[in-house]
Amino acid sequence: MIRRLLPHPVLSLALVAVWLLLSDGFGRGTLLLALIVGLALPLLVAPYLRGGARLRRPWRVPAYLAVLGWDILRANFTVARIVLFMPRRDLRPAWLRVPLDLHQPEAITALAATITLTPGTLSCDLSRDGRALLVHCLHAPDPQAVLAEIKTRYESRLQEIFG
Amino acid sequence: MIGEILVSLLLVLGGGFGLVGAWGLVRLPDAMSRLHAPTKSATLGVGAVLLASLIWFPSQGLGQDWHELLITLFLLLTAPVTGLMLARANIASARRRGEAGPPGGDWSALAADPPPADDRQP
Numbered sequence: 001m002i003r004r005l006l007p008h009p010v011l012s013l014a015l016v017a018v019w020l021l022l023s024d025g026f027g028r029g030t031l032l033l034a035l036i037v038g039l040a041l042p043l044l045v046a047p048y049l050r051g052g053a054r055l056r057r058p059w060r061v062p063a064y065l066a067v068l069g070w071d072i073l074r075a076n077f078t079v080a081r082i083v084l085f086m087p088r089r090d091l092r093p094a095w096l097r098v099p100l101d102l103h104q105p106e107a108i109t110a111l112a113a114t115i116t117l118t119p120g121t122l123s124c125d126l127s128r129d130g131r132a133l134l135v136h137c138l139h140a141p142d143p144q145a146v147l148a149e150i151k152t153r154y155e156s157r158l159q160e161i162f163g
Numbered sequence: 164m165i166g167e168i169l170v171s172l173l174l175v176l177g178g179g180f181g182l183v184g185a186w187g188l189v190r191l192p193d194a195m196s197r198l199h200a201p202t203k204s205a206t207l208g209v210g211a212v213l214l215a216s217l218i219w220f221p222s223q224g225l226g227q228d229w230h231e232l233l234i235t236l237f238l239l240l241t242a243p244v245t246g247l248m249l250a251r252a253n254i255a256s257a258r259r260r261g262e263a264g265p266p267g268g269d270w271s272a273l274a275a276d277p278p279p280a281d282d283r284q285p
């Protein structure tokens with residue numbers, strides 16, 4: 001019964017939170033509307049969602065977000081330095097094929113977004129069988145090192161979270 | 164006072180990164196490289212400006228709301244999607260023009276008839 005009414009509890013919770021933050025003030029009416037949105041929207045879109053992501057170790061998410069936040073900051077300074085100071089002829093752009101150990105679409109999406117937001121790499125495409133990710137590096141004299149960093153720094157952590 | 168200094172620093176930082184993002188578009192040699200500038204610098208640039216706004220209004224007693232936080236969050240969620248879409252369009256059109264693309268031929272952007280957007284892999 002609960003499962004039928006609340007097919008995606010985390011999504012519902014997130015919707016309520018976003019609605020409350022979007023509206024000015026936290027009146028009773030706002031809260032009621034937020035609850036309606038949080039309950040109704042997941043029911044309406046449920047046919048289009050799969051079962052949803054299964055987080056095996058959700059308590060590892062904050063640590064991952066901290067690593068990600070720090071790397072986003074680092075990414076900006078790295079890219080800014082390349083854009084501003086590196087002579088064009090020293091630039092070594094490279095394509096990289098990242099074979100994936102992750103299986104869940106949600107996990108692969110998280111990895112792709114992470115790669116785009118972090119230093120000098122951009123996820124560009126997924127192979128047709130979903131087993132490899134195409135990554136473009138802005139400046140990678142040693143593409144294998146970039147591949148190793150993606151695997152160990154991000155994918156292994158996501159593997160632990162999603163299981 | 165401290166708030167004002169902090170807000171000024173964040174605004175300068177945000178403006179600086181916005182400029183770097185724009186300059187990257189001009190300076191980087193090819194379309195794929197140019198994508199790197201807006202997906203990173205611009206994101207942090209806008210993030211810094213929004214953070215400044217988040218600090219400024221309450222410190223002036225003008226009321227607090229959390230819209231800026233949501234904008235930053237949505238921006239971080241959508242920037243990779245935009246980047247991916249632009250990259251895929253770029254790969255497909257480079258192939259059509261006969262230019263060298265990424266190694267390997269099994270990328271979904273190169274499919275003759277691309278799978279529907281909600282096609283999910285097992």
